[in-house]
Amino acid sequence: MKKRVFWALPVILLWLALCLFAWCKPQTDISEAERRRLDRFPTLTLSPLQSGRYMEDFDAAATDQFPLREPFRRLRAVFACKVLGRLDSHEIYSYDGYLEKLTGPVAEGSLAYAADRLTTLRETYFPDSRVFLAIVPDKGYFLPNDSIYPTMDYDALFARMEALLPFAEPVELTAALSLDCYYRTDSHWRQERLGEAAAALADALGVTLSGNYEAEPVKTDFRGVYAGQSALPTEAETMYRLTNEVLENCTVTNHETGKTGGLWDWEGLAARDPYDFYLSGAVSLLTIENPAAPAESELVVFRDSFGSSLIPLLAEGYRTITVVDTRYIHPDLLTGLVDFHGQNVLFLYSTTLLNQSSALR
Amino acid sequence: MLFSSVTFLYYFLPAAVLLYLLAPKGARNAALLLFSLIFYGWGEPKYLLLMAADILLGYGFGLLLERRRSRALLALAVAGPVALLAFFKYSGFLLGGLFPALLRIALPIGISFYTFQILSYLIDVWRGETAAQRSLLDFAAYVALFPQLVAGPIVRYSSIAAELTDRETDWDGAAEGLQRFLLGLGKKVLLANVLGELVENCGAASSVLGAWLAAVAYALQIYFDFSGYSDMAIGLGRFFGFHFPENFRYPFLSRSAAEFWRRWHITLGSWFRDYVYIPLGGSRVPTWKWVRNLLIVWALTGLWHGAAWNFVLWGLFFAALLLFERLTRWDPPAPIAHAYVLLAVVLSFVVFRGGGAAEFGALFGLGVPAATAEAVYALRSFGPLLAVAMVGSTPLPCRAAAVLSSRLPRPLWEALRCLVLAALLLLCTASLVDGSFNPFLYFRF
Structure with a gap:
């Protein structure tokens, strides 16, 4: 053995240790941080071997099932951002401790598509209703204009949507929000900071909210979707719920499962996305009932995920709120499921969704 | 695989x-x-x-x-x-x-x-x-x-x-092979792949800055991609007792297109020289025949890289440069010669990538602004990596390693070498596990 080997030996041993670890490690089903199912090693059979499918599946599984996956992902992110000076990790950047996704310029085509979908809804189901449009800005709206990160022209987006939906009465939410209304590690806003936004919305809709809530912590180790996607080191956050006696007595019917429960989905807290705690997350059709409100007060909300934490706060003002997410249900199927009879209708969508609206049906 | x-x-x-x-x-x-x-x-x-x-x-x-x-x-x-x-x-x-x-x-x-x-x-x-x-x-x-x-x-x-x-497979050769393989892997995974992200994301046809960023980054990407692969191949060869020929020798240091091709994909250049150019008569023939030989060889070199007109054009572009250098007896001062080669190579790879007229026009400001927000962001985000890649394409890192190895006590130097290689292995693994951008450009050839 020559002297050259002495420096090479630790590297070879490290390599072998990782090999053995990779070969012996039990398979994992889920990546909690990435919130996705991991590929598992395929079973060796002739047909996929001949077609090459076996090899593709093996490659995917070898990568997904590699030991110490999260520490390795973090190592890459830290190396890229701290050593090589990258300003983002997988298109997610950190500004003053807030993780945010890089936004492209305003996508005119996407706005037109969204407007077309919403206009069709109105023409089909509620041509005579009062319609309101509230656009939820993403975190980028509140970052300073001199930030080095490219940002979309939010004012242009708001103006364009208002022009494309002339029948809708715009509701300004930006004045009631600030950067700290959002989670640092997630795309969404925080329910406990939405009192002012809910009040602004209620004021435009002509209902009154008490504004008296108790903020109760429900999860102290929340790491949002951006933390997992970027793999950047982050601190856990606390999720809260806003509650009061009226909200505690509200009931929510999930028309996908047929189950009825409260405004908060406690099982959702343990789901892949703990934000499912609010109105069970991605659900196509819900009804919120508030027995304390006047019988004739009703609202229909077409929304995206930002609505999950805001809409419950509106429940104080309505006997019934019907919550529809047309990303998960085709509008044609609403006939018979939702009784449109002149109620007010609210379009509550985020800038993120409007600028990438292809999921709307 | x-x-x-x-x-x-x-x-x-x-x-x-x-x-x-x-x-x-x-x-x-x-x-x-x-x-x-x-x-x-x-x-x-x-x-x-x-x-x-x-x-x-x-x-x-x-x-x-x-x-x-x-x-x-x-x-x-x-x-x-x-x-x-x-x-x-x-x-x-x-x-x-x-x-x-x-x-x-x-x-x-x-x-x-x-x-x-x-x-x-x-x-x-x-x-x-x-x-x-x-x-x-x-x-x-x-x-x-x-x-x-x-x-x-x-x-x-x-x-x-x-x-x-x-x-013979000996420990000495295997250790050398290991180092060469990991250096190649690092070139590919930590430099070429990330440069590829820059090429994809800087808006090559949207602004002058974006176009130049894409052009420079692509030239560096293809260099680190291909020379990284060659390093890995040579290193693996040593594992198994083979000595494969070198394929790259700091091509961006060249002072002429002819020299560039003596430093870039050396085994392909010498293959065409020995099996096409010289059998056709090489340069010891009347001028018109030499021009013909050159055009044939470079059209074939282009076609070897891909079955598309942009590759043919790319090959003929180099034929034109070689003709120009030979006919004008090209020998300018070193700074001009280096600038000429770098400019020619960067432009040639825009053709090679199939950038199209819009991208080519953008390089010279035709119908596009000087910069867009995305191009400025890309420059800021990838600037340090570009600098590392530029330095990495020169002999400076090797020279720095040589100086260190001669000045540090041997055990310290070997410990440092071991640490660097272990870090390379871990960082490359981390990038691969994270599923980053990972095409091999030369696989399509």
Whole structure:
């Protein structure tokens, strides 16, 4: 053995240790941080071997099932951002401790598509209703204009949507929000900071909210979707719920499962996305009932995920709120499921969704 | 299978090395062949038959050519591999308009590389410069040798004929091979892949800044991608006792296009020189013939890289540069010469990438602003990496390592080397596990 080997030996041993670890490690089903199912090693059979499918599946599984996956992902992110000076990790950047996704310029085509979908809804189901449009800005709206990160022209987006939906009465939410209304590690806003936004919305809709809530912590180790996607080191956050006696007595019917429960989905807290705690997350059709409100007060909300934490706060003002997410249900199927009879209708969508609206049906 | 994949690094390679070391000396080529076939068949099992046909043709005609050195027999021998290459690589390009079905033929990985190796073998046997290989197994192991099978270097049979039958795998060579492999892996995964992200995200056709960023980043990306692969191949060769030829020697330091091609993809340049250019007469012919030879060689060089007009144009662009240099006796002061080569190479790779007229126009500000927010962001985000890549494409890192090795006490230097290589392994693994951008540009050739 020559002297050259002495420096090479630790590297070879490290390599072998990782090999053995990779070969012996039990398979994992889920990546909690990435919130996705991991590929598992395929079973060796002739047909996929001949077609090459076996090899593709093996490659995917070898990568997904590699030991110490999260520490390795973090190592890459830290190396890229701290050593090589990258300003983002997988298109997610950190500004003053807030993780945010890089936004492209305003996508005119996407706005037109969204407007077309919403206009069709109105023409089909509620041509005579009062319609309101509230656009939820993403975190980028509140970052300073001199930030080095490219940002979309939010004012242009708001103006364009208002022009494309002339029948809708715009509701300004930006004045009631600030950067700290959002989670640092997630795309969404925080329910406990939405009192002012809910009040602004209620004021435009002509209902009154008490504004008296108790903020109760429900999860102290929340790491949002951006933390997992970027793999950047982050601190856990606390999720809260806003509650009061009226909200505690509200009931929510999930028309996908047929189950009825409260405004908060406690099982959702343990789901892949703990934000499912609010109105069970991605659900196509819900009804919120508030027995304390006047019988004739009703609202229909077409929304995206930002609505999950805001809409419950509106429940104080309505006997019934019907919550529809047309990303998960085709509008044609609403006939018979939702009784449109002149109620007010609210379009509550985020800038993120409007600028990438292809999921709307 | 990619060298830069978890499958290769942590499943295939350890198994191949283990079996190779455990195999008796006489069975080592069989072990190499077995793993080479698995390596090749991993991505495209159906093309194993194609490679087997090429191997059988090369082997059989090699034996025949040794007995009877006739031009007609050589033409027949060469026709087989060339026909297969032409069908799979060029039929869509040449006849796709008439027969659209030809456009759907997928290019078998590495066919250009192993076809050229077989051609050089056949020609060398015909010329009497090397003896025909009598063992089908050894010949198959040469053609299919997985370290250099899919992206070179183009290893001529004559350069490793002796090692095919008698080679030693020693610790010293393996350690050298390990270092070379990990440096190549780092070039590929930590530099080329990330530069590729810059090329994709800087808005190449949207602003002058974006266009130049994309052009410079792509030239560096393809250099680190391809030279990284060559380093890995050479390193793996050392693992198994082979000495493959060098393929890159700091091409961006060149002072002329001619010098650039003596430093860039050296094994391809020398292949075309020895098997096309010189047989055509080289430069010791009347000027018009020399120009013809140059155009043929560079059109073929372009076509070798891809069956598309942009590759032909790219090759002819270099032919034009070589003509210009030769006819004007190009010898300007060093700064001008370096600037000329860098500019020419960067522009040539815009053509190579198929950037199109819009991208080319953007380089010169035609119809686009000086900069967009995305281009400025890309420059800020990737600027440090670009600087590292630029320095990394020069001999400076090697010189710095040489200085360190001479000034540091030996144990400290070896500890440092060990740390750097371990860090490279971990960082590359981290990037691969995170599923980052990972195409091999030279696989399509």
